[in-house]
Amino acid sequence: MQQTALYNAHLASNAKMVPFANWQMPINYGSQIKEHEAVRNDCGMFDVSHMAITDISGAQAKEFLRYLLSNDIEKLEKFGFGKALYSAMLTPGAGVIDDLIVYYTEFGYRLVTNAGTYEKDMKWLDAVSPNFKVTKTMRPDLSIIAVQGPNAIAKVSVLKPDLAQGLNALKPFTALVINDWFYARTGYTGENGLEIMLPGERAEQFWNELLDVGVTPCGLAARDTLRLEAGMNLYGHDMNETTNPMECNMDWVVDLSDSLRYFIGRDEYVQYKTNGARYIQVGLILEGKGVLREGQIVYDMDNNEIGIITSGTFSPTLKVSIAMARIKPIAQQQAYVDIRGSLEPVRLVKLPFVRNGKQVCGISK
C-alpha cells in the first residue's frame, strides 16, 4: 500500500485513512458533509497525489497524443503553454480506457490520469508509443493538492502574494507554471479552484500553510459527493471500457473536426454515433424514500427495465438523493428505481445538479 507525501499531515488532522487504488488515502476528517459544505461555501483542499502524472516529450509527442486521445490537442497551441484539455483514451472499440487532463507545456505535454487505472494506462501507453519518437516520464516526485471553493484562489493568493495577479487572471482550464510548481485552474467539484502540482518534499509544508489560512482538509468521500452534484464522471463507475462516450456524456470530448486525424476508437465511435445511442446518461432526483445507489435498476412508467444507476448518493447541497444513470432514451421525465424491492419515483434531469454553489437543475418538491 502506497502513501502520499501528505500521509503524516492527514494523520495530524485526524483523517480516517482507507485503502483506495493501492494507496492509503483520507476518506474524511470527521464529517464528509461539513467538508462538502466547506468547498461549496468557502474553501477545501484534497490530496490527490495518488493520481498519475506522466510527461510526454520528444519530436512526435504531438502526433502520438493526437493518435492516442479522443480530443484533439491541436487546439491547445493557439492558447499557449499551460492550456489544458479534458479527454478520453478509447479502446479500438471506442470504450473508455480512462478520462484524463492533458496540459500543453514548455517541455511537451503533461497527462494526469486516474489512480485506479494506473497499471492498464501505462500498459496502453507502452503499447501505443513505440511507433512514435516520444519519451514518457512518470512524475511520482510530484504531489497534487486540489484547493477548491469560491475562496480558493484568494486563499492561495494570500500564501503566494507574488502570484496573486497571475492566479486571479487564470482562465478555466489554464495553468500558471512557476518552475516546479504548476497551478491549474481545474477541479472535480463544480467550484472555482486550483489543482496544484508541486514537488513532493514541499507538499506537507504547503498543506500546513493552507490549513493556517483556514482551508478545510477534505477526504475522498466529500470529493465523491461534490463531483456527483457537479455531474462529473467517476471512472470505473459511470464509464469503463464497455461504455461508448455517447453513453456517458463524453461525446463532447471526442473531436471529429479534423477529418484527416485518425485516433484510436474513431471508426467505432462514428459508427455508434451514426446508428444512434442505445443508452444515454441522465441525472436522477429521488422523489420517493431512501437513497439512490450504484447498481440499482431503473424502470420506465410501464415497468420496463431501462437502465442502471452508475453513481448515487445523498446530495448535501440539495438535501435529496441524486444519481447518475445510464438508461435507454425515453420521452418521459419520470421513472422508477428499485430501492431494496420498493419502486420509488425519480425525476430525470439534465446534468449537472450543482455549479458554483447553486442548484442548476429544477427540483419539483
Place this chain on the structure above:
Amino acid sequence: MYSDDFKFVDTHEWVKVDSDNVVLVGITHHAQELLGDLVYVELPKVGSHIKAHDVIGVVESVKAASDLYSPIDGEVIQVNNEVTADPTLANTDPHAKGWLIKVKLADVSQLDNLMSADEYKALIGH
C-alpha cells in the same frame, strides 16, 4: 461510551431497559462511526412484531446503506420520529437522543443472552 446498563449484539445494535419489559433499541457509537454522516433511517411500523436477527429497517449514510437488525423478539410500541426527521441524531447522540425504536419484550430473559458492554468493546477492539 459503552456503559453497563446497555446490552449489545454483534450487528452493532444496542438495547437498554426503559421500564419493566420495555426496551429502547438503537445503533452503537461504533456503527455510526463506521457509517459516517447519516441521511436516511427507515424503521418498522408501530404495532409490528419483530424477531431477533430479522432485518427491521435500514440506516443509510451518505456513503452506504446498512440493514438494521432486531436484537430481540417483541412488539414495536414507539418509533423515534425525531431521528427519522433528522438522522444525524444517531451520529451525535447514538446511545440516547438517537434511539430508534421502543419495544415491548416477548421474553425478558432474552436480554441475558446479549453481550455486555465489556464483551462488545472486546468485539470492536476497544
